[in-house]
Amino acid sequence: MAEYIKLIDLTKCTGCRGCQVACKQWNELPAEKTGFTGSLQNPMDLSYSTWCLIRYDEFDEADGMKWIMRHDACMHCDWPACVKACPSPGALVKTDSGAVVHDPNYCIGCKACIVACPFDIPRYSEHEEKIAKCTLCYNRITDGKSPACVTACPTGTLEFGPKEDMLAKAHARAEAVGGSVYPNNPKYETHVIYVVPGDVKLAALQHVNPNPKMPTTILWWKNLFKPFTLIGMGGVAGMAALHYFIKGPHRVEKKEEGGEADG
Amino acid sequence: MASSREKMVYVSTAEERIIHWMLAGSCLFALITGLGLMFHSWEIIPTMLGGYYATKWMHIFSGVVFAISLVAASIIWWEHCKFVPDDLKWVSQAGGYLWEAHDLPPCGMYNAGQKLFFWCVFAFGIIVVLSGIVMFNPLPFNVTLARWAYMLHVMGVLVIASFFVIHLYLGTVGNPGTVQIMFHGWATREYCEFHKGKWLADRESKGDASE
Numbered sequence: 001m002a003e004y005i006k007l008i009d010l011t012k013c014t015g016c017r018g019c020q021v022a023c024k025q026w027n028e029l030p031a032e033k034t035g036f037t038g039s040l041q042n043p044m045d046l047s048y049s050t051w052c053l054i055r056y057d058e059f060d061e062a063d064g065m066k067w068i069m070r071h072d073a074c075m076h077c078d079w080p081a082c083v084k085a086c087p088s089p090g091a092l093v094k095t096d097s098g099a100v101v102h103d104p105n106y107c108i109g110c111k112a113c114i115v116a117c118p119f120d121i122p123r124y125s126e127h128e129e130k131i132a133k134c135t136l137c138y139n140r141i142t143d144g145k146s147p148a149c150v151t152a153c154p155t156g157t158l159e160f161g162p163k164e165d166m167l168a169k170a171h172a173r174a175e176a177v178g179g180s181v182y183p184n185n186p187k188y189e190t191h192v193i194y195v196v197p198g199d200v201k202l203a204a205l206q207h208v209n210p211n212p213k214m215p216t217t218i219l220w221w222k223n224l225f226k227p228f229t230l231i232g233m234g235g236v237a238g239m240a241a242l243h244y245f246i247k248g249p250h251r252v253e254k255k256e257e258g259g260e261a262d263g
Numbered sequence: 264m265a266s267s268r269e270k271m272v273y274v275s276t277a278e279e280r281i282i283h284w285m286l287a288g289s290c291l292f293a294l295i296t297g298l299g300l301m302f303h304s305w306e307i308i309p310t311m312l313g314g315y316y317a318t319k320w321m322h323i324f325s326g327v328v329f330a331i332s333l334v335a336a337s338i339i340w341w342e343h344c345k346f347v348p349d350d351l352k353w354v355s356q357a358g359g360y361l362w363e364a365h366d367l368p369p370c371g372m373y374n375a376g377q378k379l380f381f382w383c384v385f386a387f388g389i390i391v392v393l394s395g396i397v398m399f400n401p402l403p404f405n406v407t408l409a410r411w412a413y414m415l416h417v418m419g420v421l422v423i424a425s426f427f428v429i430h431l432y433l434g435t436v437g438n439p440g441t442v443q444i445m446f447h448g449w450a451t452r453e454y455c456e457f458h459k460g461k462w463l464a465d466r467e468s469k470g471d472a473s474e
Contacts, residue, residue: 087300088315108316115401115409217410225417232425240432252457
């Protein structure tokens with residue numbers, strides 16, 4: 001299966017929440033009880049049953065207050081930290097399409113993926129003892145359809161297509177509007193990319209990691225200390241065996257044969 | 264080596280042996296379940312234990328037993344494991360294990376290597392337990408701290424597990440006459456003179472009779 005990318009053009013988003021609703025509908029996620037908090041943000045955060053969300057960031061500019069509406073969901077990393085951290089095979093899987101999919105049947109609720117994720121995406125349910133997140137509508141894209149949020153988007157903010165097409169489109173659009181593409185780290189590619197308007201500072205946005213990468217501690221955990229537990233135990237066991245065969249056991253010295261080695 | 268008619272010395276109390284095996288058993292079980300959770304190719308371990316979810320909980324509960332045993336172990340062995348100046352002499356000759364040593368000072372209850380193992384298990388055990396508490400529910404913690412916990416947990420295991428293999432070797436086939444102490448508590452007088460000379464002398468000067 002070809003690799004796909006979901007392109008989010010923030011210059012076009014009006015914050016209609018069509019993607020939020022479509023996501024709930026397709027994935028059969030229940031609505032949450034929410035309240036008014038004085039901002040447009042609603043619900044306040046991603047949750048076990050809210051896999052995609054519009055973030056409403058407010059800025060004070062010279063000519064008044066300004067909003068940046070941002071569609072926030074799983075970024076579907078090419079080298080996913082969540083999959084690296086996951087102890088249960090099959091619970092989090094990176095598919096050929098680029099979508100990183102969770103399978104509740106295998107999730108053991110250890111929460112390691114939540115800690116590992118550089119974008120703070122997976123959410124835990126105490127009741128289910130499992131995590132959940134956006135799957136890039138894997139069950140739609142394998143059938144040749146776009147993800148539900150993309151299908152619902154009325155302004156063209158969300159687009160879905162083959163990786164190369166979407167990358168070219170994103171960079172062309174960023175140049176046309178004087179903006180940038182996020183994330184723009186060739187060492188940590190994602191299957192969801194943003195076109196960010198030029199006057200928006202990424203670091204000022206809520207829940208945005210300006211420099212996403214595989215967390216170093218996660219890398220050291222899995223690529224250094226993990227193999228060395230076996231190398232350490234195996235190496236020491238080998239040395240012990242060599243000691244036994246070369247020096248022999250450390251026998252108690254007998255008084256009458258004082259010359260016997262204590263080796 | 265030792266004939267059954269030789270004089271025997273009561274080296275380890277029942278209390279010590281119970282705490283030792285609680286610590287060893289929980290540590291070993293946590294190690295096995297932890298390796299099963301960490302290495303996907305060792306699926307046989309979670310499969311035999313009833314799946315990954317069950318293994319997660321067994322790992323957590325064995326960790327709780329390990330933490331309790333660690334506290335108990337540090338209470339009973341703390342005094343015995345304080346380093347003394349003679350330990351430096353022991354270390355500089357590797358205790359006579361690697362080459363001929365001629366003027367090894369007599370050891371107390373434990374030699375410097377055993378003391379080092381105790382402090383190693385104590386220090387890295389605390390790291391493993393504390394990081395394990397963070398890993399049990401990382402959500403209330405700062406994410407950077409939580410990521411460090413995962414890394415430190417495995418680093419602590421690496422140190423303890425490697426040292427444990429040395430302990431296993433030296434406590435069994437590497438030192439004939441040792442392993443029985445952890446089962447019935449008795450060792451030959453000859454063994455104690457050789458391995459615990461100072462401890463035996465102190466004990467006998469106080470009039471503690473050996474059977």
